[in-house]
Amino acid sequence: MSTQLRILFALMMREMATRFGRSAGGFAWAFLEPVGYIALLSAVFILLSRAPPLGHSFPLFFAAGFLPFFVFRTISSVTATAIRFNQALLTYPSVTPLDTALARFLLQFLTTALVCLTILAALWAWEGEWPVIRPLYLAQAFLLAAMLGLGIGLLNAVLFSFSPTWERVYSILTQPLFIISGIFYLADLLPPEVRDPLHWNPVVHLVALMRMGVFAAYDAPQADPLYVLGIAAFCLLPGLFFLHAWRARLTEQ
């Protein structure tokens, strides 16, 4: 166990060296991307409407929508590409494909947790009044987004290695995710014939759960943590299994 922790630590340090180490901009970029999206959405919607659907701050409404999507998307993508970015290091017998994926997951988990807390704290401070929030819902939404990202990321780490076609198909399939996840609107206000199919998308649930944390008065009856957890587990278990069972084949490629 201590060997595995040592390997994970070494891989995380190695990851930080390339992602954040080369320039100060590396670490800033982790914040700038979500800040940019939230600012852009706010700027556009301030022109279109008088008030956001929830609360009275456009940036806070869009932060609550964008951040869970951001956590899920970045965690799933860094985990899925972990093997490719560390292929050379698999020469060392103690380093396994699963280690590379877990190390990237852990680093991204910590980074996005810091990013979410910082952005929300900054927006609350800007509001100038003590926010009425439900911290457990916030934590639940973040952890579920991370778990879903890990599950899909680990499964894709295996699938991408064996099928470059699937990597392209996955990229095309998830292109509309920004539009169909309720990030800049409330999915539960849509007519049922649109709303119900949208709820097959687990990110819709993540966004709704996050909003229930940020806006204490809001309730999204269709948001179901167990549905997200089920999909996460459904991907995570085969992902873990095949990363372990096929570690030699994934190393040799």
Place this chain on the structure above:
Amino acid sequence: MIRLENVTKEYPVPGGRRRILDQVSLTLPGDRNIALLGRNGAGKSTLLRLIAGTVEPDEGRIVRDARISWPLGHKGGLHGTLTGAQNAAFVARIYERDPAELLAFVEDFAELGEYIHVPVSRYSTGMRGRLAFGLSMGIDFDTYLVDEIIGAGDARFRAKCRDWLRARLGRANLIMVSHSPNMIRSFCNAGAVIEDGQLFFYEEIEDAIASHLLNLDLRPRRRRQPMTEGAA
């Protein structure tokens, strides 16, 4: 000591799979320097990676009681986007060494100058080889695995690598794949021959070489045999 227990390993070749080890049980002693001999494609490099642990047997298991190096050779475990120093830090961490000490050693050994702080993707092949070999000397392995090549760079640097490895063999041992009889005789005192899925260990290196040459002589590749042999 490295013990193979009932090890079977196949690998894919165009048009099928080749069984390079077929239920092999054998112990490679930890106090001998062993040459791995065998014809092209017999599976020498794969056996080396099985011993290292980067490749796993299809069946059976391999027991190791020594700290074994990664296979040193053409492809090192260097990450292109990391600098030489960052690669050294990574290797130090996974092998439980002090990163600063390993860096100091490899800076001195690999003679890379300022390039030690430049991403490895900008290195020449020779520079990569010098760094990789330096790292393997900086970690005190019990058993060094060598695939064909000892050292890198120009003739002077390669000689330095060979001297270092020879000096290290006082407290460590070596398992080496090589096609060069000179190299084999100067580094190894025992041999293992891989042939047709079987592995044979020879206490004397000359016996191993003789057996290997006999294999090459007596059993030419099937496709070179005349088509009419069966009828004749």
